[in-house]
Amino acid sequence: MSRHATPAKAPPRRLVAIAAVAAMTLSACGAGEPDDTTLPDPDPAAELVAQVASFDLAAGPGQRLLLGLFRSDRTVVGGGSVEVRVAWLGDDPGAGGEVPLSDPVTASFLPVPGNEPDVGDTATWIDGRGAGVYQARLDFDQPGFWGAHISAEIDGNPHVTTTRFQVLDTHRVPTVGEAAPRVNHPTADTHDGPLSELDSRAQGDDARLPAPHLHQVQVNDALDAGTPVVLVISTPVYCASQFCGPITERIADLALTYDDRAAFVHFEVWKDFSAEELNPHVTEWIFDPEVGGNEPWVFLIDADGTIAARWDNVLDADELESLLQALPAA
Amino acid sequence: MTTMCAAIDQAASGDAETAADTVEVDAHTPLHDLADDLAAEDRAATARLLEAKYDLESSIRGGTMAPAPLVHQRLLALTEHIREALTALDRPAPSC
Numbered sequence: 001m002s003r004h005a006t007p008a009k010a011p012p013r014r015l016v017a018i019a020a021v022a023a024m025t026l027s028a029c030g031a032g033e034p035d036d037t038t039l040p041d042p043d044p045a046a047e048l049v050a051q052v053a054s055f056d057l058a059a060g061p062g063q064r065l066l067l068g069l070f071r072s073d074r075t076v077v078g079g080g081s082v083e084v085r086v087a088w089l090g091d092d093p094g095a096g097g098e099v100p101l102s103d104p105v106t107a108s109f110l111p112v113p114g115n116e117p118d119v120g121d122t123a124t125w126i127d128g129r130g131a132g133v134y135q136a137r138l139d140f141d142q143p144g145f146w147g148a149h150i151s152a153e154i155d156g157n158p159h160v161t162t163t164r165f166q167v168l169d170t171h172r173v174p175t176v177g178e179a180a181p182r183v184n185h186p187t188a189d190t191h192d193g194p195l196s197e198l199d200s201r202a203q204g205d206d207a208r209l210p211a212p213h214l215h216q217v218q219v220n221d222a223l224d225a226g227t228p229v230v231l232v233i234s235t236p237v238y239c240a241s242q243f244c245g246p247i248t249e250r251i252a253d254l255a256l257t258y259d260d261r262a263a264f265v266h267f268e269v270w271k272d273f274s275a276e277e278l279n280p281h282v283t284e285w286i287f288d289p290e291v292g293g294n295e296p297w298v299f300l301i302d303a304d305g306t307i308a309a310r311w312d313n314v315l316d317a318d319e320l321e322s323l324l325q326a327l328p329a330a
Numbered sequence: 331m332t333t334m335c336a337a338i339d340q341a342a343s344g345d346a347e348t349a350a351d352t353v354e355v356d357a358h359t360p361l362h363d364l365a366d367d368l369a370a371e372d373r374a375a376t377a378r379l380l381e382a383k384y385d386l387e388s389s390i391r392g393g394t395m396a397p398a399p400l401v402h403q404r405l406l407a408l409t410e411h412i413r414e415a416l417t418a419l420d421r422p423a424p425s426c
Contacts, residue, residue, distance in 0.1 A: 240362065240369075244362070246391065273376075275373070313347060
């Protein structure tokens with residue numbers, strides 16, 4: 001079997017938001033002209049660093065590879081696109097050596113919704129606010145440990161770096177084509193407890209839900225009625241991802257525009273963050289008892305209860321909106 | 331802490347925008363790192379830190395900047411929680 005990835009034809013209990021499923025960040029220097037058909041050895045002196053920001057890569061077509069690119073001083077790269085090549089390293093996390101690279105794939109910049117940097121059409125060191133990742137769709141034909149070689153022209157200067165990541169044999173989180181888990185969850189009307197369990201922003205003596213329209217509908221009821229669902233699983237206050245942004249607010253805004261096409265629901269991750277207690281309906285979706293889980297996630301569930309799309313960590317809001325526009329209005 | 335102290339001074343002088351930029355550009359990632367480290371030691375303190383961080387961010391993001399006095403107040407509150415976190419992790423926690 002070929003051990004390459006090809007560009008897709010289409011596209012502890014502790015919950016931790018990690019930037020990689022199991023990654024070891026390597027870096028390689030752009031000095032000289034390395035043989036770019038094999039994954040180079042890491043160069044600890046390199047300026048550019050890459051970190052995989054995907055949560056749940058598995059063998060199969062159209063996997064969503066997210067890459068955070070940084071300078072060694074943590075300055076984020078944004079804008080434009082970069083070139084990515086990948087190679088299967090083996091089943092062992094320590095695997096390495098000279099391995100052939102895939103054909104190049106373009107990874108385009110995806111800003112964090114609500115925290116968009118002021119960047120143009122070419123990659124640049126972000127001087128100011130904002131963050132994002134580089135997104136590519138790849139087919140991984142083999143689970144195991146993979147390496148990625150990233151080539152970027154940043155502010156007109158060439159940079160290369162490498163990183164490693166794990167591709168699972170099957171997804172840990174419900175994925176496209178699978179039936180959405182049918183879980184009972186509280187709504188604003190049925191919840192009996194602190195509002196912060198519905199939305200971590202609802203705190204204090206004067207607690208109220210910032211987006212009550214995301215807590216009106218049971219997912220199961222919507223699906224039983226043949227209504228598609230947009231489900232955001234997030235913790236606005238306790239978000240731990242480096243790419244945190246106001247994703248819940250973005251979904252709330254989309255809900256105001258597209259509530260005639262889908263039901264919009266927010267699951268708060270934490271029942272009690274201090275006690276490390278997840279909301280049980282969240283564990284059904286995104287938590288694996290053996291390895292934990294990550295957030296945020298957004299799922300688009302078809303009217304027949306099948307997951308039509310999902311976005312881990314950084315939402316592609318344009319992609320979601322396009323899919324919503326394609327749904328029939330009620 | 332240096333970054334936070336600078337932001338506090340900027341907000342105190344009435345420049346909420348610059349204070350916000352200072353925090354967003356230079357403190358955002360280190361704060362996440364701090365929260366990650368603290369979560370392994372003290373969840374309750376981590377909760378307080380993240381709640382204070384969110385309070386500040388909600389006043390400086392989304393296109394509507396809160397008035398400088400409010401930003402200043404929230405910066406002070408967040409900085410105290412940062413110092414609490416650093417102390418819990420046995421790291422230097424200087425005052426401004």
